[in-house]
Amino acid sequence: MDFEWTPEQRDRYEATVAAVRTRWGGAVRTGAVTRDEWRDCGELGLLGLPVPAEYGGGGLDARTSARVIEAFGYASEDMGLVFATMAHLLACAMPIAEHGSPGLRAALLPPLCSGEWIGANAITEEGAGSDVGALSCRAERVPGGYRIDGAKSFVSNGPIADVFLVYAVTDPGFGHLGVSAFAVERDRPGLDARPAFAKLGLDACPAGELVLTGCVVPEDHLLGRPGQGSAIFQSSMRWERSCLFAGYVGAVERLLERCVERAAGRRRFGRPIAANQAVAHPLVDVRLRLDAARLLLYRACHVLDRGGAGALEVSLAKLAVSETAVAAALTAVQVFGGDGYREGAGIERMLRDTVPGTLFSGTSEMQREIVAREMGL
The missing domain is CATH 1.20.140.10 (Butyryl-CoA Dehydrogenase, subunit A, domain 3)
Known part of the structure; x- marks a missing residue:
C-alpha cells in the first residue's frame, strides 16, 4: 500500500477544503439541509464522487473518494450535511450505479449527481434492525413490475428524498436470499414519506418513516436480479x-x-x-x-x-x-x-x-x- 498521495489527490483535498469553506465558512445550521445547499454540493462534485463520469459522477476510486470526503468533513462545521450527502451517494446512488439497468442508471444518476434530486436508503424496519433476513416489507410480482407493501422505520433523508432504494422480500422462503432491492421515485402512487422525527444529532439530515401501500414500480426498477438485495x-x-x-x-x-x-x-x-x-x-x-x-x-x-x-x-x-x-x-x-x-x-x-x-x-x-x-x- 502506498502511503503517499498523488499530486491529483493532494489538489483535490485542498480544493475541496477551500471550496467548502468558501460556500459555508463557519456557519452553523439549524434544521434540515436546503435544496440550494444540496445543489451547491452537486456543483462541488460531492454527490457523485465514485459514480461513473458518463452518468454525471467523478469516476473516482474509493481511496480518492474517501480523501475528498475527509476534506469535506475537515472543512465543514456541519457533520449532518456531510452525513446526508454521503448517505445519498453511497447507499443510494452507488447501488444504482453498480447494479441498476442501463436505462435506470441513465434516468436516475444524472439528477442524483447534480443535486437536482436527493436519494435515500430504505431498509431499516421496526422489527428487523440489523437482521436483513427479518424484513416484513414485501414486493409481489404484478404485470409489468412489482407491487411493494410495508413500512420502513428510519430513513435518513426520507422526508426530503426524491428517490428511495427500498429493500423488500420477494421470496419469503429464502430468508436473506429472498430480499430484493428497488429504486422507487417519490411521486409513485402508494409511497408516503412521513415528516421528520426529532433525534439526537446530525440535524441537517432529516429522518422519518416511509410507508408503501400498493406501490407499483416497473420491472426495470429492480436492481440486479430477484434475491440479490x-x-x-x-x-x-x-x-x-x-x-x-x-x-x-x-x-x-x-x-x-x-x-x-x-x-x-x-x-x-x-x-x-x-x-x-x-x-x-x-x-x-x-x-x-x-x-x-x-x-x-x-x-x-x-x-x-x-x-x-x-x-x-x-x-x-x-x-x-x-x-x-x-x-x-x-x-x-x-x-x-x-x-x-x-x-x-x-x-x-x-x-x-x-x-x-x-x-x-x-x-x-x-x-x-x-x-x-x-x-x-
Missing part, C-alpha cells in the same frame, strides 16, 4: 463504512486542532492548561487513535479498489473511526470545560453528531461480530 445492501455498506467515515476522520482532525489551540492558549494558575499532563495526555491519545483509524480506513479503501471483499478491513475501519470520533468529542468537552458543555462553541454539537456513527451502517457490536467471524471465531 442482501448482497447489494452489503456492497453499499462497504462503501458507506469506509468512504462515509472518512468525513468523521476529517471532522476529528479539525476538532483536535481546536483542542490543541485551546489547551495552548488558555491559562490557569499562571501557565497554559496544556502544561498539565491531565490535559495533554488525553489529546495525545486522540492523536494516536485518529492516526490509527485513518490508516485502517485507507487500508480498507485500498482493498476495495483492488476488488477485494474487504469485510474484515472495512469493519475494523468503521469500528475504529466511529469510536475514535466519540472519544475525541468527549475529550474535547473536558478540554473546553463549561464552553464545551454549552451551545455556541460547537463542541456539544460535535459530541451529538459522533454518537450516531456507532449505530448507523451497522452498530459497533455488529462490526465486532463481523470481525470475529472473519477471524474464525
Whole structure:
C-alpha cells in the first residue's frame, strides 16, 4: 500500500477544503439541509464522487473518494450535511450505479449527481434492525413490475428524498436470499414519506418513516436480479463504512486542532492548561487513535479498489473511526470545560453528531461480530 498521495489527490483535498469553506465558512445550521445547499454540493462534485463520469459522477476510486470526503468533513462545521450527502451517494446512488439497468442508471444518476434530486436508503424496519433476513416489507410480482407493501422505520433523508432504494422480500422462503432491492421515485402512487422525527444529532439530515401501500414500480426498477438485495445492501455498506467515515476522520482532525489551540492558549494558575499532563495526555491519545483509524480506513479503501471483499478491513475501519470520533468529542468537552458543555462553541454539537456513527451502517457490536467471524471465531 502506498502511503503517499498523488499530486491529483493532494489538489483535490485542498480544493475541496477551500471550496467548502468558501460556500459555508463557519456557519452553523439549524434544521434540515436546503435544496440550494444540496445543489451547491452537486456543483462541488460531492454527490457523485465514485459514480461513473458518463452518468454525471467523478469516476473516482474509493481511496480518492474517501480523501475528498475527509476534506469535506475537515472543512465543514456541519457533520449532518456531510452525513446526508454521503448517505445519498453511497447507499443510494452507488447501488444504482453498480447494479441498476442501463436505462435506470441513465434516468436516475444524472439528477442524483447534480443535486437536482436527493436519494435515500430504505431498509431499516421496526422489527428487523440489523437482521436483513427479518424484513416484513414485501414486493409481489404484478404485470409489468412489482407491487411493494410495508413500512420502513428510519430513513435518513426520507422526508426530503426524491428517490428511495427500498429493500423488500420477494421470496419469503429464502430468508436473506429472498430480499430484493428497488429504486422507487417519490411521486409513485402508494409511497408516503412521513415528516421528520426529532433525534439526537446530525440535524441537517432529516429522518422519518416511509410507508408503501400498493406501490407499483416497473420491472426495470429492480436492481440486479430477484434475491440479490442482501448482497447489494452489503456492497453499499462497504462503501458507506469506509468512504462515509472518512468525513468523521476529517471532522476529528479539525476538532483536535481546536483542542490543541485551546489547551495552548488558555491559562490557569499562571501557565497554559496544556502544561498539565491531565490535559495533554488525553489529546495525545486522540492523536494516536485518529492516526490509527485513518490508516485502517485507507487500508480498507485500498482493498476495495483492488476488488477485494474487504469485510474484515472495512469493519475494523468503521469500528475504529466511529469510536475514535466519540472519544475525541468527549475529550474535547473536558478540554473546553463549561464552553464545551454549552451551545455556541460547537463542541456539544460535535459530541451529538459522533454518537450516531456507532449505530448507523451497522452498530459497533455488529462490526465486532463481523470481525470475529472473519477471524474464525
